[in-house]
Amino acid sequence: xxxxxxxxxxxxxxxxxxxxxxxxxxxxxxxxxxxxxxxxxxxxxxxxxxxxxxxxxxxxxxxxxxxxxxxxxxxxxxxxxxxxxxxxxxxxxxxxxxxxxxxxxxxxxxxxxxxxxxxxxxxxxxxxxxxxxxxxxxxxxxxxxxxxxxxxxxxxxxxxxxxxxxxxxxxxxxxxxxxxxxxxxxxxxxxxxxxxxxxxxxxxxxxxxxxxxxxxxxxxxxxxxxxxxxxxxxxxxxxxxxxxxxxxxxxxxxxxxxxxxxxxxxxxxxxxxxxxxxxxxxxxxxxxxxxxxxxxxxxxxxxxxxxxxxxxxxxxxxxxxxxxxxxxxxxxxxxxxxxxxxxxxxxxxxxxxxxxxxxxxxxxxxxxxxxxxxxxxxxxxxxxxxxxxxxxxxxxxxxxxxxxxxxxxxxxxxxxxxxxxxxxxxxxxxxxxxxxxxxxxxxxxxxxxxxxxxxxxxxxxxxxxxxxxxxxxxxxxxxxxxxxxxxxxxx
Numbered sequence: 001x002x003x004x005x006x007x008x009x010x011x012x013x014x015x016x017x018x019x020x021x022x023x024x025x026x027x028x029x030x031x032x033x034x035x036x037x038x039x040x041x042x043x044x045x046x047x048x049x050x051x052x053x054x055x056x057x058x059x060x061x062x063x064x065x066x067x068x069x070x071x072x073x074x075x076x077x078x079x080x081x082x083x084x085x086x087x088x089x090x091x092x093x094x095x096x097x098x099x100x101x102x103x104x105x106x107x108x109x110x111x112x113x114x115x116x117x118x119x120x121x122x123x124x125x126x127x128x129x130x131x132x133x134x135x136x137x138x139x140x141x142x143x144x145x146x147x148x149x150x151x152x153x154x155x156x157x158x159x160x161x162x163x164x165x166x167x168x169x170x171x172x173x174x175x176x177x178x179x180x181x182x183x184x185x186x187x188x189x190x191x192x193x194x195x196x197x198x199x200x201x202x203x204x205x206x207x208x209x210x211x212x213x214x215x216x217x218x219x220x221x222x223x224x225x226x227x228x229x230x231x232x233x234x235x236x237x238x239x240x241x242x243x244x245x246x247x248x249x250x251x252x253x254x255x256x257x258x259x260x261x262x263x264x265x266x267x268x269x270x271x272x273x274x275x276x277x278x279x280x281x282x283x284x285x286x287x288x289x290x291x292x293x294x295x296x297x298x299x300x301x302x303x304x305x306x307x308x309x310x311x312x313x314x315x316x317x318x319x320x321x322x323x324x325x326x327x328x329x330x331x332x333x334x335x336x337x338x339x340x341x342x343x344x345x346x347x348x349x350x351x352x353x354x355x356x357x358x359x360x361x362x363x364x365x366x367x368x369x370x371x372x373x374x375x376x377x378x379x380x381x382x383x384x385x386x387x388x389x390x391x392x393x394x395x396x397x398x399x400x401x402x403x404x405x406x407x408x409x410x411x412x413x414x415x416x417x418x419x420x421x422x423x424x425x426x427x428x429x430x431x432x433x434x435x436x437x438x439x440x441x442x443x444x445x446x447x448x449x450x451x452x453x454x455x456x457x458x459x460x461x462x463x464x465x466x467x468x469x470x471x472x473x474x475x476x477x478x479x480x481x482x483x484x485x486x487x488x489x490x491x
Contacts, residue, residue, distance in 0.1 A: 018082070025075075173241070178232040180214040183207050190232060193240055194220065195450070198248040198305035201394045202466035203404060203451035204479050212466065219248060219258065250303040254280040261395065262303060265311050266291060270322025290319065312395035314409065314421025372416035377443035377491050384411040384454050384462050385473070392469045397421070402471060404452050407464040408445060411454065412490070419490055424452045428485045435487040443491055446476070448483040455487065 176186055187207045194200035200216035214230035221228045223246055226236055239245060250259055260278035267273050271287040285301040292299040294317040295310055303311070310316055369386050373379035387407065390400055397406030409421040422430060428447040435444060442457040453463030453476075461480070462473045 173238070175232075175234040175237040177234070178209050178237075180209060180211060180230060182209045184209065187213070190237065190240070191216075193245075197240075197245060200466075201403065201450075203448075203463070204465065204467040206467050210469075212469065215257070218256065220245075222254060222256065223249065248305060250280055250308075252280055252282070252285050252301065259284070262308065262311060263287075265395070269311075269316055270319035272319070291316075294319065309423055312403075313405075313423060313426075314397075370415070372414065374416035375491055376415065379415040380411055380417065380443055380491060381454065381456065381462075383414040387411070387471045388462065388473060390471050392464050392466050392471070394466070402464040403466070404464045407471060408452050408454060417491065424448070424450055427452050427488055430488055433489040435489055437481070437484055437487070440487045441489065443489070445488040445490060446480065447485045447488060448480055449485060451483070453480075 176184060178184060178187065178190065185207060187209050188205035190209075191200060191202060191205040191213055194213070194216045195202055195205075197220070199219050200212065202212065209232075217232050217236065218228050218230045220226075220240060221230075221236060224239055226239070232240075250262060255278055257278065259280045260276045263273050263276040263278070263284060266284075266287050267276065269291070271291055273284055273287045288303055288307070289299040289301045291297075291311065292301075292307060297307055297310070370379060370382035384407070387398070387402065387410070390402060392403060393401035394403050395406070396402050398410040402410060405421065405423050405427075408427070409419070412419045424447060427445050432445075435441070440446065440455045442455060444455040446453045446455050446461055451463070453461035455461055456473065459476050460473060461476055462471065464470075465472050465474070
């Protein structure tokens with residue numbers, strides 16, 4: 001590149017010097033001609049006295065003029081040609097130097113401007129003439145270069161992609177076969193998932209895979225068309241923890257203990273079901289639709305968690321054909337009907353004694369450890385503590401089996417407080433005084449997600465625990481605190 005620039009500079013310098021020398025010679029020649037012509041004129045004039053000599057000098061003067069004109073014209077032509085050659089060659093050499101050196105700009109000396117000639121116009125014409133013509137050959141070369149450039153960019157992109165590390169896929173969970181009676185660290189997550197999908201009505205998780213967990217798994221398997229064996233194998237767990245898992249429902253064709261209990265409850269409310277067979281047939285579907293219409297629900301004939309909760313609640317509307325069952329003397333109906341129930345006999349015992357008397361859940365054969373005292377927090381707690389050790393059954397309201405909401409309802413009723421049945425969500429949204437975690441007092445109702453308990457003070461509660469399958473007294477640990485909604489003060 002430097003060599004090319006040096007050659008261009010050297011050629012330009014030689015052309016410039018040659019032109020300059022030629023112009024000097026032309027100038028000297030013209031000066032000499034003028035001097036000679038002047039001398040010849042003087043001689044002629046000095047000899048002008050002789051007419052004959054003047055006459056003789058005229059031809060010589062004409063020849064001298066013609067000769068001088070030819071020389072002047074020839075020299076001028078030579079100078080013009082030299083200048084034109086320089087004007088053409090200098091731009092060509094500069095353009096060649098620029099093209100060969102690409103981005104480099106050679107240091108070219110400034111051109112001498114000649115006023116008599118339009119060098120710029122001549123250079124423009126020369127540049128246009130020197131521009132390369134676009135032919136089929138050059139077009140093909142350009143296209144090949146473009147394709148090669150595109151392929152190079154593609155190869156670079158592929159190479160960059162190949163260099164980027166491939167993300168490591170998440171490992172497939174390895175599920176352990178869980179069967180009834182097992183203790184395993186994976187059971188709490190399984191139970192929590194069942195609770196979230198309403199297959200399990202527990203209020204806390206454990207690592208024990210007991211009968212309640214096995215029953216919930218059966219309901220899940222029934223809903224999803226799996227083999228109903230109550231064992232949580234890899235297939236069952238993979239579906240349970242996937243996005244395809246469906247919420248709990250009972251519908252046409254279902255069969256199980258939950259269907260039997262639901263049929264019994266609808267029959268007790270006066271809905272037309274001939275028997276509690278445990279099979280969800282067309283008769284049961286019609287009765288469910290009837291119940292849903294009576295209670296303002298969508299009558300799709302399927303029992304989801306909302307319909308089921310209302311079926312077992314004290315707010316369930318009875319059928320239009322409902323007839324109050326007749327009691328036999330000395331007998332006690334199931335669920336302690338008549339003890340402060342919807343009849344409004346607050347504080348009455350099963351034997352019919354009025355407020356303040358003792359109540360009995362066994363037809364008066366034994367005296368309980370509590371007495372009814374409306375508005376008394378201690379009477380309320382005495383009734384609750386008297387039930388400790390009794391069993392847990394979803395939807396039960398006593399006297400020997402309870403769920404969490406039924407337990408609170410029973411304790412209030414037996415202590416002489418006619419507060420209607422409410423689910424855990426109903427208590428949380430009720431109009432009673434709301435208190436926070438740090439403001440709980442003895443006798444407050446502790447509302448957590450999906451569960452209620454009775455506060456005893458000192459961080460303890462008494463409640464119907466599905467996890468322990470019984471009425472228990474226990475401390476409020478992290479489970480209660482993480483799911484805490486509010487406290488309600490009914491008394």
